[in-house]
Amino acid sequence: MSATLSTAPLTSPDASPRRRRLSWPAWGWSLIGVLAVWALIVVVRPGAPFDPLAQALTLAPFLVLVALGQMLVITLGPGNIDVSVGTIISMASYVSVAVGAAAGPTAGVLAAVGAGIAAAVCSVIAILLLRVPPIIATLATSLIVSSATLLLADASRHSADAGLRAFVNAKILGVPLIALLVLAVTIVVALMLRHTRFGLSIIAVGQSARAAERAGIKVWAITALAYLLCGAFAGLAGGLLAAFISPSTVLGTSYMLDSIAVVVIGGTLISGGRAVAAGAWTGALFFVLLSGLLNLVGWSIGAQNILKGVLVVAVVVVSAAATGTGRSSLARLRDTLQIRNKNKETTHG
Amino acid sequence: MSDTALSESATAVPSTPSTAPTIVARGVTKSYGKTRALRGVDLRLEHGEILGLVGHNGAGKSTLMRMLAGIEQPDDGAVDARERRAGAAWNADSAAASGVRMVYQELALCDDLTVAENAALSDPRPTGLWGWRGRAEQRIGTALDTVFPGHGISVLRRTGELAMAERQMVEIARALCTDALSMLILDEPTESLGVDATAQLYAHLRTLTRRGVSVLLISHRMQEVLANSDRIAVMKDGTVVETFAAAATSESELLVAMGGEVRAAGADVTAPRAADLTAERGAIVATVRAASGISFEARAGELIGLAGLAGQGQEQLLNKLWGAGALSRGVTVPRRRAYVPGDRQTSGILPLWSVAENLTISAMRGISRLGIINGRAKRELAAEWIGALKVRGDAATPITALSGGNQQKVLVARAFAADAQMxxxxxxxxGVDVATKNELYALMKAEAAAGRCIVWYSTENSEMAHCDRVYVFRANRLVSELSGESNTEERIIADSFDENTGDQR
Incomplete structure (x- = not known):
């Protein structure tokens, strides 16, 4: 019966036009999460309520950059994921510093972006030419990249350029300059997804690669571009983090899982076909604030990670039910209860 | 383990008096958001009869069918089945328990499972931990042999590898793998079947009804419904408007009741905008020469038909034309091409998008500059085509809220809205109704006259009369080329079967 039931949701009530237009934004839940965690921090440590938010705004932009790239890849549809972003960040931090010392900080950051793209080229070749599943392909890429990182770390004798360091720490009216720049990047990505051939093509491929191919979209080119952009974003984040923190072989480690979690919490469909760029911000702020809160109350890193994992699952269930785009288990449960109640009425009445 | 639904010898005459109707719907209404799919339907399916159900796309046939099968619940009104236990609700479980089975129009097989595994999935009987695979292989094999003798389908093959017609046979046969079948619902069962298989199916339906099984047959093929039903119910705008005795009615009477004017080929469709085409009319725009006996050419301004029995190489030719690149040998094609897929659920619609987004996705090149899409041009293009093809709903309606026929209109509009030469x-x-088909035929003719080259594969031979030239396929070869006087349905059928016009296999 399971196979036959699968066609039923095609015309289910979720699909009514009105409901979609008035629906709660996909990033709404994560925004509520941000406000709730912020409120908790203020309760735990009263005084200077805007401090934790300002602190989060200095850390979140890097995570947002990585998450935007990850979002493009995840939007390509089932199975698409880039698990190499963490190691790319670490490698790019060394590249940024080494090239920066020789040719100036701008060249350093550009070289970091280039290193990210080069790593993504490995993934793209494996995915498109060798037809390796993306999770395996990007895992292989991350092994290559971490070896390269170790070589770079052995040769590294430099530290980040002072100018670049000043740039990533600069503030305008108390707001980090980097946050404003990443906000601009986010807006560009959001507009690109809605109004360009590339953006719409990514979303079409994510809904159904077969249908997109028959509609005349070059699926391979779109897939390649999305992974390359993801690599570029990770490289950029790494190049900037080199100056904000310092190059390290474990600099990017936490970004791999965090970027995926942020994308999902932000409202992007994990099954592809719907990207929510604004959600990268609400998701990243939520994550950074949550870490701050848990550090404040003295949770260990291990316990924090367990909570993050639970949160990701909870958010997938709740947000899918709330926005009505995916039929989550919660929505199904609700439908079942409604039917049961109605049946009770009819049998009694 | 006897398959009562199948074995001819089984004398499973139900103990209930044969006068009680199998299922009765009373005042059933159903709304999806603002769309009222059903507004008070009364329908009665008698014991051991074949009831035909006809109506235009969007009349509510599929919705009613899902109510009768218990898959969805009516907003108002009730469905009452003879086999239902007193007090039990009518839902998917109780419907399955009372022997109701349904065959879907949109094929619902899992591509990565074998024929037998798909059958086991939908079989309501307990499987047990061991030996279920063997039992399922035997059951579906028997069912296929009984209904479609000489089907040539191995039950061990993955269904994804099967041709459309074979998948449809499996879908039908697996619905028969059940004990105590009481009611069979068929939604457009013969749309992808060949002539032989269609005849075999109807013959088997008759043996089922003799054993007391009731059959609800939904089809756009009026002749088939007239020839094979006992009674015919006509649906229009969410209600059953009339019920006829099949022997005492005619195709034109049904069409009048459906509310569709009987229009000849000249439906009033005007192509919204003249395609911007570089090729001159009559110039050869595409050729295919393959060692396997295919020699095909297409000119600008031509409407070319690919005919023959299903799965004789027509799809391979279309794929060659569609997928050709700089490296493909023996194929020359125009650079800009568009494709209208047959399987709209898996390779047609983009389910999360609205009508307008689905319609304009192939036309992005024409309405964008430097990769940025002109929003106004996009809205205008969508509005023009929605108006020209009278698509139900507006541009912002989600594509999944449309009926199958309207979705197909959007997919055809998508291809013609693109600036494709071919x-x-x-x-x-x-599964598209007569009125819609006539509109789409007229559109295709107008577009061909405007200079496009259209290549059209169809399993319905009567449609080929609309074409300028028809290639008939058999066993992956082009066996004949018909045009003008020689382009007749009889000739296509003769060439599809005749062993003498071509190679002796």
């Missing part, structure tokens, strides 16, 4: 159609009019 449009390929892969048997796209399965």
């Amino acid at each position: 449009v390929l159609l892969d048997d796209p009019f399965r």
Whole structure:
């Protein structure tokens, strides 16, 4: 019966036009999460309520950059994921510093972006030419990249350029300059997804690669571009983090899982076909604030990670039910209860 | 383990008096958001009869069918079944328990499972931990042999590898793998079947009804419904407007009751905008020469038909034309091409998008500059085509809220809205009603006259009369080329079967 039931949701009530237009934004839940965690921090440590938010705004932009790239890849549809972003960040931090010392900080950051793209080229070749599943392909890429990182770390004798360091720490009216720049990047990505051939093509491929191919979209080119952009974003984040923190072989480690979690919490469909760029911000702020809160109350890193994992699952269930785009288990449960109640009425009445 | 639904010898005459109707719907209403799909339907399916159900796309046939099968619940009104235990609700479980089975129009097989595994999935009987695979292989094999003798389908093959017609046979046969079948619901069962298989299916339906099984047959093929039903119910705008005795009615009477004017080929469709085409009319725009006996050419301004029995190489030719690149040998094609897929659920619609987004996705090149899409041009293009093809709902309606026929209109509009020199159609009019088909035929003719080259594969031979030239396929070869006087349905059928016009296999 399971196979036959699968066609039923095609015309289910979720699909009514009105409901979609008035629906709660996909990033709404994560925004509520941000406000709730912020409120908790203020309760735990009263005084200077805007401090934790300002602190989060200095850390979140890097995570947002990585998450935007990850979002493009995840939007390509089932199975698409880039698990190499963490190691790319670490490698790019060394590249940024080494090239920066020789040719100036701008060249350093550009070289970091280039290193990210080069790593993504490995993934793209494996995915498109060798037809390796993306999770395996990007895992292989991350092994290559971490070896390269170790070589770079052995040769590294430099530290980040002072100018670049000043740039990533600069503030305008108390707001980090980097946050404003990443906000601009986010807006560009959001507009690109809605109004360009590339953006719409990514979303079409994510809904159904077969249908997109028959509609005349070059699926391979779109897939390649999305992974390359993801690599570029990770490289950029790494190049900037080199100056904000310092190059390290474990600099990017936490970004791999965090970027995926942020994308999902932000409202992007994990099954592809719907990207929510604004959600990268609400998701990243939520994550950074949550870490701050848990550090404040003295949770260990291990316990924090367990909570993050639970949160990701909870958010997938709740947000899918709330926005009505995916039929989550919660929505199904609700439908079942409604039917049961109605049946009770009819049998009694 | 006897398959009562199948074995001819089984004398499973129900103990209930044969006068009680199998299922009765009373005042059933159902709304999806603002769309009222059903507004008070009364329908009665007698014991051991075949009830035909006809109506235009969007009349509510599929919705009613899902109510009767218990898959969805009516907003108001009730469905009452003879086999239902007193007090039990009518839902998917109780319907399955009372022997109701349904065959879907949109094929619902899992591509990565074998024929037998798919059958086991939908079989309501307990499977047990061991030996279920063997039992399922035997059951579905028997069912296929009984209904479609000489089907040639191995039950061990993955269903994804099967041709459309074979998948449809499996879908039908697996619905018969059940004990105590009481009611069979068929939604457009013959749209992808060949002539032989269609005849075999109807013959088997008769043996089922003799044993007391009731059959609800939904089809756009009026002749088939007239020839094979006992009674025919006509649906229009969410209600059953009239019920006829099949022997005492005619096709035109049904069409009048459906509310569709009987229009000849000249439906009033005007193509919204003249395509911007570089090729001159009559110039050869595409050729295919393959060692396997295919020699095909297409000119600008031509409407070319690909005919023959299903799965004789027509799809391969379309794929060659569609997928050709700089490296493909023996194939020359125009650079800009568009494709209308036949299987709209898996390779047609983009389910999360609205009508307008689905319609304009192939036309992005024409309405964008430097990769940025002109929002106004996009809205205008969508509005023009929605108006021209009278698509139900507006531009912002989600594509999944439309009925199958309207979705197909959007997919055809998508292909013609693109600035393609060559449009390929892969048997796209399965399950589309007569009025819509006539509109789409007229559109295709107008577009061909405007200078496009249209290549159209169809399993319905009568449709080929609309074409300028028809290639008939058999066993992956082009066996004949018909045009003008020689382009008749009889000739196509003769060439599809005749062993003498071509190679002796």
